[in-house]
Structure formats: C-alpha cells, structure tokens
C-alpha cells in the first residue's frame with residue numbers, strides 16, 4: 472500500500488469521525504493507498520496536541536495555511552465549521568492537494584461554485600462527507616431502485632428531527648453552538664439537517680426541479696455564547712418544503728430542532744409502483760421493504776436486517792446478524808474514495824454533487840422568503 476499523507480483541519484465531532492475512518496479503512500478494505508495521519512490542524516495548540524496524541528497524528532499545525540503549504544501533505548480534509556470550508560478548499564486545490572470537505576460545501580451556492588471551479592480547474596480528486604449514502608441499508612436502497620424493483624416512483628418523504636434548541640437558554644455562536652449563528656453556519660436546519668436528506672434524495676431519486684418552502688425561527692433572540700449579549704437569531708429553526716423531482720415524483724421534506732423527543736430522526740420513505748422502501752437512522756442497519764408482488768396472503772412490510780455478506784460493504788466486517796453503525800459510514804467513504812484515487816476514477820458525492828444540494832437548500836430558503844414555488848438551479 473502506497474502511503475497518502477492526510478492533513479486534517481478541525482478537532483471536533485467530525486475530526487474524530489474522519490480520523491477513526493482513516494485509521495480503520497485500510498484494516499478492513501484492501502486499499503492500494505494507505506491514509507497516513509501526517510498532521511492535524513487546530514487553533515488551540517494544546518487541544519490539537521492532545522488530539523494528535525490520542526489519535527496518532529505525527530504533527531500539529533495551528534494555522535491551516537501552514538498545513539496547506541506543506542509539501543509532505545497529499546490530502547487536505549476539512550472537518551472544521553462551515554465558514555472556513557471555501558477558503559481552505561480553494562487554497563488546497565490551488566496547491567494541488569486532494570480535498571475532502573464536510574457538508575454543507577460552502578456557506579452559500581456562490582461560495583460552493585467557487586470551490587467546485589477550484590477543484591475542477593486544478594484537476595484534484597474531491598469528495599464531500601455526505602456519509603449517510605454509505606450506510607449499507609441506504610446503499611441497498613439505491614441498488615433496489617436502480618434495478619427497477621420499485622417501478623415508477625410516485626413519492627419521496629424525508630425528515631430529520633432533533634430537539635436540542637427548544638430552551639431559550641441555549642446560546643448562539645461560540646464553540647459548541649456555532650450552528651445557531653448564520654455567520655458561521657450559513658443557514659439553520661436547512662443547510663445543516665435538510666442538506667443530508669437532500670443529498671440522499673438526489674442520489675436515490677434523481678434531480679429536483681422545483682420547491683415550495685417555509686421556515687420559522689421560533690426563538691427570536693438568544694444570548695451570544697461568548698459575550699452574553701442578547702442578539703437577534705439569524706438561522707432558520709425549522710424548515711419544510713414540497714418538491715417535484717424530474718422523474719415526476721412528488722416529495723415532502725422536513726427538518727427541525729424543536730421536535731421534542733427526537734435526537735436524530737433521519738428517515739426516508741419511497742413509494743413506487745410495485746414496492747416501497749423506508750429507512751430510519753435510529754435503526755440504520757434495517758431496511759423496510761413492502762412488495763406488492765408478494766403472494767397476497769403473505770403480503771406485508773419486511774424488516775431486512777442488513778448484515779449479510781451479500782449486502783453492501785458487509786463482507787468486509789463481521790458475521791451475518793451482527794450490525795455495524797454510524798462510524799462505519801465514514802469508513803466506507805474513505806475506502807471508496809481511496810480506491811477511486813488509486814484507480815483514477817470518480818466517486819460521489821463530489822464537490823459538484825454537493826453544489827447540487829446547495830442549489831436545492833438555496834431555492835428552499837428563497838421560496839420561504841417569497842412564498843413562491845422556486846425553480847432549482849442544476850449543478
């Protein structure tokens with residue numbers, strides 16, 4: 472295995488998920504390129520050093536520009552907050568680095584387009600961490616749809632529900648609550664949660680043509696996490712939209728952080744002419760399947776435990792009946808991307824694919840403002 476040196480920016484939740492994936496992928500998948508944890512970049516040197524020690528990075532940087540300038544780094548992985556994605560990705564591409572970036576791609580479609588142009592102009596391999604595509608049950612759903620088993624698709628239904636911002640005491644901005652500050656996050660639940668649902672939907676069911684959205688900010692003012700001052704809340708707390716796909720199917724999407732009782736209820740259901748499928752992140756190793764072609768007396772929803780060797784990715788893990796989880800979606804992403812790099816092929820979601828998602832979220836936010844159905848720009 473030829474080494475491929477990774478320099479990662481960000482030491483938070485996704486910094487851990489990505490690093491775990493870089494470490495596990497070559498143990499479980501026969502990769503031709505081996506990720507080497509060369510350097511991690513964090514603004515606080517002590518935190519970055521502790522992170523490097525715990526996870527096995529060889530060195531530490533406190534300025535991402537220094538990381539990008541290093542000749543011994545082949546791949547820049549952006550696991551930092553949304554406000555710095557564009558600047559880092561564009562600089563990395565200009566320096567000829569392979570780039571992996573967290574979602575949403577940019578703060579807005581203009582920034583995302585500049586990122587796409589930078590990686591395409593530089594001709595560097597690129598990928599965005601929309602990891603749910605690589606939950607084996609979701610990949611199985613893709614295979615079932617592509618094989619035509621559902622027939623014509625009529626409906627797509629998706630939601631992503633959380634409940635962690637209901638209290639007016641939750642502040643905005645700062646290290647733990649940057650998602651409530653539009654100047655760091657870009658938008659609220661539309662770019663954060665719905666973006667995941669949209670990426671999965673575009674992958675499974677093709678492009679979206681038009682949307683009609685509505686958003687709400689339930690708590691209008693919150694304390695700033697750093698200064699304690701009361702400021703207007705600039706993000707959308709909840710977002711829902713209707714959509715028409717190019718294949719003629721109709722869709723509903725909903726995301727909120729105000730659904731009491733739900734922590735990360737990320738689901739989709741697809742209804743086709745012959746069959747329906749449903750998936751739920753809380754039970755991510757199961758795919759629900761209803762087939763109208765079954766013998767009528769036995770017809771009903773089946774709960775497929777996606778753990779057999781013939782299921783996507785599972786022949787690389789344990790034994791039938793034993794499930795894998797959230798972190799493995801990231802391992803699969805590294806395995807697929809590093810395989811594509813070695814073979815000189817392209818695997819999604821690319822930056823351009825993620826721009827497509829940003830065009831949908833942008834159309835939803837704009838429709839919510841105007842109250843009009845809005846056409847979605849195509850990437």
Ligand SMILES: NC(=O)c1ccc[n+]([C@@H]2O[C@H](COP(=O)([O-])OP(=O)(O)OC[C@H]3O[C@@H](n4cnc5c(N)ncnc54)[C@H](O)[C@@H]3O)[C@@H](O)[C@H]2O)c1
Pocket residue numbers: 480481482483484485486512513514535550551552553555573574575600601602646647663
């Ligand atoms: N794919 C997923 O399932 C998923 C889940 C959560 C978050 N995300 C995305 O991942 C990214 C990070 O989210 P998180 O949950 O890890 O956040 P986090 O708050 O846990 O970590 C963010 C990190 O970025 C660092 N950072 C910010 N600006 C920096 C800079 N200029 N230089 C170096 N480091 C900098 C912070 O110090 C922190 O370590 C976001 O874009 C988010 O939308 C994706």
